[in-house]
Amino acid sequence: MKTLSLALIVSPVVLCAAVLAPAHAQSDVYVCMNGDGTREYKNTGETKGCKRVDMQGISMIPSPYKKPVVQTASFSRPAGPAASPASPGDFPKIDSGTQKARDTDRMQILTEEMKVEERKLAALKQDYNNGEPERRGDERNFAKYQDRVASMKDDVSRTEKNIEALKREIGNLK
Structure with a gap:
């Protein structure tokens, strides 16, 4: 029972590690079915019943830098007049x-x-x-x-x- 629950916990971790690993560690990943029907992910497919998992290369594109917004817990109104955000030119106007x-x-x-x-x-x-x-x-x-x-x-x-x-x-x- 302990090995079953351990295999269920470890196998997703191993899969995540294999997917997120750096380029030099990317090698073939195999999914194998144990005798009791649980899945196990391995880096070798020497065991009977293992199938190679085709994993596409992961490309990571960094998002553009945005200055973080700092929010305060103040609920009072600002001292000066509030600057209204500019509305688009096609935004409907009300008379x-x-x-x-x-x-x-x-x-x-x-x-x-x-x-x-x-x-x-x-x-x-x-x-x-x-x-x-x-x-x-x-x-x-x-x-x-x-x-x-x-x-x-x-x-x-x-x-x-x-x-x-x-x-x-x-x-x-x-």
Whole structure:
């Protein structure tokens, strides 16, 4: 059993080594079938049942050098005006009237989403009752009640974060 698993691990390693070896080490590679049906890669085909593997020469072309991009963990906006990347000449242009209409539509959608989230937050806070919501009849076990309270607290927190994000988006449009 150990030789079988070792042969399964070693044979791909030997194949990779044979394929990736430098030019002076490139010689014939043979795949041989053992008596138990496992494959074994060898550099000689003296054993019965070995077949030569035709391996094309590997040509390696180096990629052009690119300066690595360093990313920072800063989430603040840069101090100066951001340089916009140049767009191709055939890139479609949008006239200012169309863009203003789109911005107005976006502002309206964000405002409606904000109202919906604020109504949702008010309902969640009412149900949450400052961390002490009413117990339901199916919550005989106190752990179930605590799980529901924790879930409600998470919902309130998530909705507050959604409202903050919507306010930021609306602020960016102004």
